Amino acid sequence: MRALCWHGKQDIRCDTVPDPKIEHPRDAIIRVTACAICGSDLHLYDGFMPTMESGDIMGHEFMGVVEEVGSENKALKKGDRIVVPFTITCGQCEQCRRGNFSVCERSNRNKAMADKVFGHSTAGLFGYSHLTGGYAGGQAEYVRIPFADTTHVKVPDGVTDEQVLFLGDIFPTGWQAAVQCDIQPTDTVAIWGCGPVGQFAIRSAVLLGAKQVIAIDRVPERLAMAEAGGATVIDFSKESVVERLNDLTQGKGPEKCIDAVGMEAHATATLDSVYDRVKQAVMLESDRPHVLREMMYVCRPAGTLSIPGVYGGLIDKVPFGMAMNKGLTFRMGQTHVARWTDDLLKRIVEGQIDPSFVITHTVGMEQGPEMYKTFRDKQDGCIKVVIKP
Template sequence: MKAITWHGKHDMRCESVPDPKIEAGRDAIVKVSSCAICGSDLHFYDGFMPGMESGDVVGHEFMGEVVEVGKENSKLKVGDRVVVPFTIACGECDQCKRQNYSVCERSNRNADMARKAFGHTTAGLFGYTHLTGGYPGGQAEYVRVPYADFAPIKVPNGIPDEDVLFLGDILTTGWQGAMNCDIQPTDTVAIWGAGPVGLFALQSAMILGAKQVVVIDEVPERLQLAADKGAITINFKMESTVERLNELTDNKGPDKVIDCVGMEAHAPYEAEHFYDRAKQAVMAESGRPHVLREMIYVCRPGGVVSVPGVYGGIVDKIPFGAAMNKSLTFRMGQTHVNKWTDDLLRRVEEGQFDSRFMITHRGSLEDGPELYKTFRDKTDGCVKVVLTP
């Protein structure tokens, strides 16, 4: 079959790889109908994510049709149409019973490697680092889905792929980022990043009843999309984020802040930006945490800092004293996708979420390597890429 594979920094290829096979009784094989390039895919594209191996099949946003099931899989049948969550969850361990699916205790087949890096294992993830299991991903014609009798989301045949594809990651990630804030009707919610996750966090915060939502970015096309959905926007290259947020909140600061950027943040201050880039280049720091620093500084005392943006390891110069003295609450993590999908599928069917407005580029798997570059550089107005195998 054809799949997109990683061979090093900025070296993505569409090539032939072995077809997946049923390996366990709870497995399923899914023929991919649509997949997408995610912002967190750029972490290995740019060479910042440890644990990648040449030839890895990548991608964790995908959906399709079940073409084969293992003998112990009674949930799915051939012909079922499913969205597959990017987090692999067994549904039976202690963490899964608590609905903490992104820290499933069984699904990471490289659990010892994860324990050395994080102290404990986290869940397996599709198409990502071997720290999370090294499972072949969904930017491919077919995918083997482990524990497929639990996580895959069955969707009606009448709904187009592009309306439900993002239930497997970015829609639920934006929703969890907002839900972690416990949004109240009096709240100002500030969101860093007007990419796909930020745009879903914006829609989520408005659905949950925020008084006002502010979105911060530097890309005019993305800020316009956020404004079209009702956000107040700040272009951090054109004005001070801190001053504008204080102006919008009577100098109290936003009540809730959401980091939809993660480890590849850009800073408007040259000294800070070059400091982080230099440390990142020599692997003394794995992420550029400008957004995290700024959120801690501007958040209203007693507020909530929500972090759905992905970080890979060590970050530097976090103003933890400010966070402690301001009594800030931190909530973060990879998304517990299945915790939210029943409710979100209903909301999608009711038209509460708009997915298609952010899809700017479409292509085939063969187009994928070049579209990685377009997506990474944000050229040609690129916001979200969907591929059709």
């Protein structure tokens, strides 16, 4: 089969690799009908996530049709159409029973490695390094789904792939980011980053009843999409984020702040961003936390910082004393996808939201490698890439 494989920093290739096979009775094999390039994939593309190996299959946002099921998998049958959450969940451990699916205690088959790095292992993830299990990703023609009887979302008739594909990651990620804010009708919610997750965080905050949603970016196409979704926008390349947020909140700051950027913040004209790039270049810091610092500074005292943006390692010069003295609450983590999908699928079916709005490019597998660069460099108005194997 064909698959997009990682061969090093900024080296993604469309390779021919062996077809997956059933390895456990709870498995399923799906034929992929649609997959996507996620902003988190760019952290692998840019070489910021450790434990990747040459030939690893990329991708954690995908869906398809069940081709084969293991003998103990009673939840699926051949021909079922499913979206696959990027977090692999056993459904039986203590964390899964509590709904904490992104920290499933059983799905990371490289648990010993993760225990050493994190103190305690988190869930296995598709296509996201050997630290999270080394599972083959979904940017391929076929994928083996471990724990497939619990790691799936069945798709009803009458909805397109494009409408439901993002239930596997970015829609529930944006939704969880907003839910973690405990949004009240009087709240201003400020969102850094108008990429795909940021776009869903904007619409989620609007659906959850925020008084005002403010979106921060510098890419015109992203800002226009954010504005269309109900946000007041700030172009950080043209105006001061701190001053503008104070203007929009009568000097009090937003109650809730969402970091939809993560480890590769692209501020260029600030002293801290220069510092981060220098330290990153000499491997004294792995992540660029400009957005985190800015959120801590502008957030209203007793406010909440929600962090769906991915961080991979070490950050420096984070004003933790400021956050402590202001009484800020931090809520973060990989997405508990299965906690949200029933509600979000219902909202799609009922017409509250059509997630396909975010798609700007649809390509075949062979165009995948070049689209990584297009997406990373924000060329050609690219906001979200869907691949049709």
